[in-house]
Amino acid sequence: MQNDALKLVVIGGSWGGIQASLGVLKDLPVNYSIPVVLVLHRLRNQEGSLQELLDKKLPLKVVEVGDKEPVLPGHVYLAPANYHVLLEKDHTFSLDDSELENYSRPSIDVTFTSAADVYGKNTVGILLSGASRDGSSGLKYIFEKEGLVVAQDPAEAEVATMPQAAIATIPGCRVMNVARIQEFLLALHEH
Template sequence: MKVYMSGKYKAVVMGGSWGGMNAAVEILKYLPADYPLPIVLVLHRLKGVISELPALIRKKTYVQIKEADEKEKMQPGTVYIAPADYHLLIEQDQTFSLDVSEAILFSRPSIDVTFESAAEVFGKKLIGIVLSGASKDGSQGLYTICRAGGQAIVQDPRQAEVTTMPQAAIETVKRAKVLTLDEIAAYLLAV
């Protein structure tokens, strides 16, 4: 069993859009089944389309992959995917709430919404990661994580399929670590 630093972080939130799923898989494939933190993954998705997204990611990873359910309690070693057409919020008791309020930056789920709610719950014990994507969603949420004392990480735009999202996050969060996907995986393995 892998030895992790004890207690520095309590959760990871990741978000992406175009190219974000491929980037997430490149990170998640390195994590062992006994990974000690829950991970919340927010990807921009088409509404009204039956998606095999959890099954696609599950084939390439060791950690458990599932869509988040209303009032579900976060568990270590599980990647929770935000369901299509819902904002995913994390409550103080570390359960999920699904919200159908207006889209933000044309997106529901919104990365910003999830990141901001996670920052309120976990503060400095949170890692936020912005991946490849074609919008500015995630920048404000990552800024909120950084202000709360959490660790802000951005995929190196030179490696992203679409640079808009990581570039916007770098411009918004000056203290963010800019890392390649391999470096992000290594960082997560060191927690």
């Protein structure tokens, strides 16, 4: 079990990212051995709770990230609207409301970079559909720290800009469709 605590899956997406992330996460078991952090761009004043929607549709417990909350397996941690999510060396979260990055808060790059700083080669970064370039430099940083990096196949993405930027930026980026990403995550699960 000690080894599991050192792994982390970070997923980023924007336009089309909610549907893609549901597809990626829908069949992960309730006892999935690796914590998942999900950073989705959304409107700052969006009605309805994305956390409640995801929690109803996924077997894993979906919680909105709280400051100083511990990072635990069996959870999908959703970045709250209007906050950057950072990972700390003691495997807790911190929330930050500093400037927008890539016109976004939460910024995928911010979370990806801080995850790689803490989890290094045990970081799995996945970039899904989206209309901005946010995420590609953070994904490259995970790759440079020897983590695993995946971009959704742009041909399948609702908006291809985000995964295409990652593929162009990272020569070693794996390209997979949603079904394949799901299989990849299931294969990482330690029973």
